[in-house]
Structures are given as C-alpha cells and as structure tokens.
Amino acid sequence: MxxxxxxxxxxxxxxxxxxxxxxxxxxxxxxxxxxxxxxxxxxxxxxxxxxxxxxxxxxxxxxxxSRNSEVIHAGIYYPKDSLKTALCIRGKGMLYQLLSEKSMPYRKVGKWVVAQSEEQHAYLETMHQKAANLGVETYFLSKDQAAKEEPNIRAQSVLVSPSTGIIDSxxxxxxxxxxxxxxxxxxxxxxxxxxxxxxxxxxxxxxxxxxxxxxxxxxxxxxxxxxxxxxxxxxxxxxxMPNRYKLNYARGHYYAYSSPCDIRHLIYPCPEKHLAGLGTHLTLDMAGRIKFGPDVQWVDDPYDYTVPDDADKKQQFVEAISTFLPSIRRDKLQPDYAGIR
CATH class of the missing domain: 3.50.50.60 (FAD/NAD(P)-binding domain)
Structure with missing residues (x-):
C-alpha cells in the first residue's frame, strides 16, 4: 500500500x-x-x-x-561498534580543531560521571574499559580525591572524561x-x-x-x-514516501541555578541501565553559569517548550540533583528552557 x-x-x-x-x-x-x-x-x-x-x-x-546542553561528548556511552560512537569520537577531534583554528568559543572543562554505590562503580569500570578499547582517555578519582577537587560534589567514586567540553552552539x-x-x-x-x-x-x-x-x-x-x-x-x-515515518518526541526541561556554587566540571550521575537516560546532570555554559537538566517527558507537540514552574517539578529536580549535590537549594532553581529530542 x-x-x-x-x-x-x-x-x-x-x-x-x-x-x-x-x-x-x-x-x-x-x-x-x-x-x-x-x-x-x-x-x-x-x-x-x-x-x-x-x-x-x-x-x-x-x-x-539551540535547545540542548551544548556539550561536546567524548564518545564513551554507546556500544563500541556503533556508528554513533565512531562519529562522536572522530567528530569531537575535528570539532576541537576547527574551533581552535577559527577562534570560536569553547572550553574543554571535562566531565565527571559519579557513582554513589558499588553497583554504580562497577558500571563505571565497564565504561572505563570500553573507553580504553576505543582509545578515549578516562580515569578514576577516589572519594577523597574528588572531595579535594570539587568539595561541593558527593560521590563514592568518579570516572573523569577529560576530553568532554562545552561549545557556544x-x-x-x-x-x-x-x-x-x-x-x-x-x-x-x-x-x-x-x-x-x-x-x-x-x-x-x-x-x-x-x-x-x-x-x-x-x-x-x-x-x-x-x-x-x-x-x-x-x-x-x-x-x-507517504506514511512511512513517525517521530516520537521527548521534551527535556532545564533549570538555571541562581545560588553561588563553585563547580568547575560537568557533573553527570551514573547512567541508567541500558542507557534509558543519562540522568539529570549539571552543566556549565560559556559564562560559567550552572544549569540542570534535562529530564525526560514524552509529549505529542514538538512546538511545546513549556518549562513548568511548579513545586512538583522542582522537587523532582531537587531529588535527582541532591544525589551528587547535597547543598542544592530548591528556591534557587528557576525555569530556563526546554528542548525536544
């Protein structure tokens, strides 16, 4: 038909x-x-x-x-033989070279993927080994080492991705x-x-x-x-080709953080099993401002960029963020923007 x-x-x-x-x-x-x-x-x-x-x-x-985390990823999350992994690793190097040659804004701030349990640490060990097989640099920090570098962050262990950065999209x-x-x-x-x-x-x-x-x-x-x-x-x-394709839309919300907080790296929780999500993470923009997100909400309308400013949504963010940033203040979270995936 x-x-x-x-x-x-x-x-x-x-x-x-x-x-x-x-x-x-x-x-x-x-x-x-x-x-x-x-x-x-x-x-x-x-x-x-x-x-x-x-x-x-x-x-x-x-x-x-223009509605994303503006992160240059290292290529460590996805299956080692996937096209996404190969293009991410190759594209990351090409992008950094271009940004440097053309003097475009970027910062190679590095990313921390944090574990809060032995089970999560084992997950990060597997990710570390995969990264090594792909030729992508990662290394571990102990709880004490992490506390010295980022005293505001709580973690049992940290897998560091030094080649992760941010860009002015x-x-x-x-x-x-x-x-x-x-x-x-x-x-x-x-x-x-x-x-x-x-x-x-x-x-x-x-x-x-x-x-x-x-x-x-x-x-x-x-x-x-x-x-x-x-x-x-x-x-x-x-x-x-009529009626062949249909996209499903997941909206991710971002919240800005207005409280002073000295954090120098991107902070990601340990990914969910089977990469169901990368978790609500802490990212920085080129000015050093902190934002949190995205979460995942399945929606029908790709034009709906509403960011809820209600107690329930803020509480969901606080609960997710407090696992690695215990000092998070709910009253300092402000709706920022949303993007559709």
Missing amino acids: LARNAVLASRRCFATSKTPDLEIDNLVVGAGVVGLAIGEKLTATRPSETTIVIDKNKRIGEETS HAFMDYLQQRITENGGDVGLHTMIRSICPSEGGGYLVELATPPHTDSPTTVLCRRIFNSGGLHADKVSNLL
Whole structure:
C-alpha cells in the first residue's frame, strides 16, 4: 500500500507539474547545525554546484540545535561498534580543531560521571574499559580525591572524561552560515516545503512557500535533497514516501541555578541501565553559569517548550540533583528552557 501511494503521488506530480521557477544542484532542508554543516561541506567541496539551505523558521538553529546542553561528548556511552560512537569520537577531534583554528568559543572543562554505590562503580569500570578499547582517555578519582577537587560534589567514586567540553552552539552555527554564503551558497529562511516529487527528467520537483504567501509557491528542480529537518524530518520524508515515518518526541526541561556554587566540571550521575537516560546532570555554559537538566517527558507537540514552574517539578529536580549535590537549594532553581529530542 505504501509503495502504491508513493507511485500515485508521483503520477499526480507529473500530471500537474509546471516548468520550474528555479533549477539547482543541492537543496538542504533544515538550517540547524546538521543542515548548515552539510551546506558548508557541499559549498566548500563542490563550488561549481548551486546549493541552498532552507528552514521554515525565521532564524537558523531555532529548535534542537539551540535547545540542548551544548556539550561536546567524548564518545564513551554507546556500544563500541556503533556508528554513533565512531562519529562522536572522530567528530569531537575535528570539532576541537576547527574551533581552535577559527577562534570560536569553547572550553574543554571535562566531565565527571559519579557513582554513589558499588553497583554504580562497577558500571563505571565497564565504561572505563570500553573507553580504553576505543582509545578515549578516562580515569578514576577516589572519594577523597574528588572531595579535594570539587568539595561541593558527593560521590563514592568518579570516572573523569577529560576530553568532554562545552561549545557556544550559536557562534558555531553563525560560522557555518557565513561559510556557506562566502562559498557562493544561499541560506533561505522562513521557507517551507509544500511538496516533493520525483521529476521525469531526474532529480526532484519541490514546491517552496514563504508564509503567509503559501498559495503562490515557488517550484524548484533540484538534483539532490538532503533531509536534515530534525524534529520534522519525518514529515519531509513522508512528502515523498507517504506514511512511512513517525517521530516520537521527548521534551527535556532545564533549570538555571541562581545560588553561588563553585563547580568547575560537568557533573553527570551514573547512567541508567541500558542507557534509558543519562540522568539529570549539571552543566556549565560559556559564562560559567550552572544549569540542570534535562529530564525526560514524552509529549505529542514538538512546538511545546513549556518549562513548568511548579513545586512538583522542582522537587523532582531537587531529588535527582541532591544525589551528587547535597547543598542544592530548591528556591534557587528557576525555569530556563526546554528542548525536544
């Protein structure tokens, strides 16, 4: 049935298609960090081709790319033979090199993964061995050593990931956008896709519209489409292959902390079994401010960025955070932002 629907959709497109208003080589859908990085790579390595990156929002990176912990991970959590692990380790090195060469803001602050029991320590030992097999540096601190370095943190033992850091995601995305335009590409914002159909002559016919003028779309013939639509990547794919994909959304809340607290590392609890979650952790931003999060709440609406400012939600955060930061003060937790995963 899915294949038949796709064929019928294509036939309707052929029957009603008009001469395209514009012909290009590459159309990148989504101007978050992934789409911008793809656009930068295309314009740098294929300068003779035309490349346009589009996004339905009025600014780049308005969704997942700007609503996260801004952490450069080391690659120690996931299965050793997974693609995510390989790309995280390789990408981390490439990213640090680029940030350094271009003088973009980042800090290699290091991450502590803390254990509060013998069982959790055994989990961290397994993680440490896996990291060693992957060539990623980690090492242990004892309870006494940890107390000397971070007296506010409680832990039975600590696995340190020194190559974990933080980044200014907005500065990074601004750099990628600038590179795209310098290389001769374009970034078209406030532009949404209405339809995608295979073209009889090869490539794809895409209808693009700018709200509120959605009744007069622009038809673009492109040789290739790169789907980096993030939270809406399923909708983009379903324009070509109806009803094939559906994303489920998990909202994570972040709370800022307004009480002075001298902490120099990112602090993560021991992960839940089977990586059901990395736990509510303490992160720092480029200014040294502390924030806590994210938790996990399954939601239906990817546009709902509400952060509850109620006693129950704050208490949940306090209970999670107090396992490694006993001095946490509930009255100093303030709703900050939320992101959708």
